[in-house]
Amino acid sequence: MEFSFQYKVRPGNLLILGLANTYRSMAGLVNLIFTISMILLAVRFWADGSRDVRILIVAGILLFPLVQPLFIYMRSRKIVASIPDGLEMKIDGSGIRVISEKSSTLIPFSDLISVKRVGEILILYTGTKQSFVLNKQTLGGQGQELYDFLSAQKDAKK
Structure with missing residues (x-):
């Protein structure tokens, strides 16, 4: 044969692989627990929190579902550019x-x-x-x- x-190879392919590898490992579990914890903190402290606390809570909630994939995608673009x-x-x-x-x-x-x-x-x-x-x-x-x-x-x- x-x-x-x-x-x-495209950056999107490497993004999918990066996320799949992360969320099949212990790091993925930690990411999930952290994000859920931040959502629970937002529910509990949103009304009493100052503007700065609210900004930190939103940043914490967005860290793993948005910021981490963005960084993986940017790294993927560098890798693909070197091929x-x-x-x-x-x-x-x-x-x-x-x-x-x-x-x-x-x-x-x-x-x-x-x-x-x-x-x-x-x-x-x-x-x-x-x-x-x-x-x-x-x-x-x-x-x-x-x-x-x-x-x-x-x-x-x-």
């Missing part, structure tokens, strides 16, 4: 080949640590402390087939 893709345009990814029996205008890199399946699906996004984690995010548009309907192929390759190396 051979798969070939024009590799293009060169025109990358092509070919996956076949020999491994994962990433081809740019200047170079070509072969990542053997032995370096493939994990293959995960988050919604319609496929994430390939490699041993080189990098990962590849393949969204639905990039995969073009071959997501499940590629996931099965990579999972089989990963399991075969064990």
Whole structure:
């Protein structure tokens, strides 16, 4: 089997992954508890609080549902800006080949640590402390087939 893709990741894809990873961990639970606590504080102290206290309460309520995703999105834009345009990814029996205008890199399946699906996004984690995010548009309907192929390759190396 051979798969070939024009590799293009968008900041929104990285935002979804960042939020999914946060809210599947203990940090997500802490974020949720903090936000609920701030809402309860707002209910209790809103009438008695001064303007400054109300501003702090509103800022606390908005911190995790609004400010944190905004910062994740801004960081995602920086990451995407550092990825060169025109990358092509070919996956076949020999491994994962990433081809740019200047170079070509072969990542053997032995370096493939994990293959995960988050919604319609496929994430390939490699041993080189990098990962590849393949969204639905990039995969073009071959997501499940590629996931099965990579999972089989990963399991075969064990």
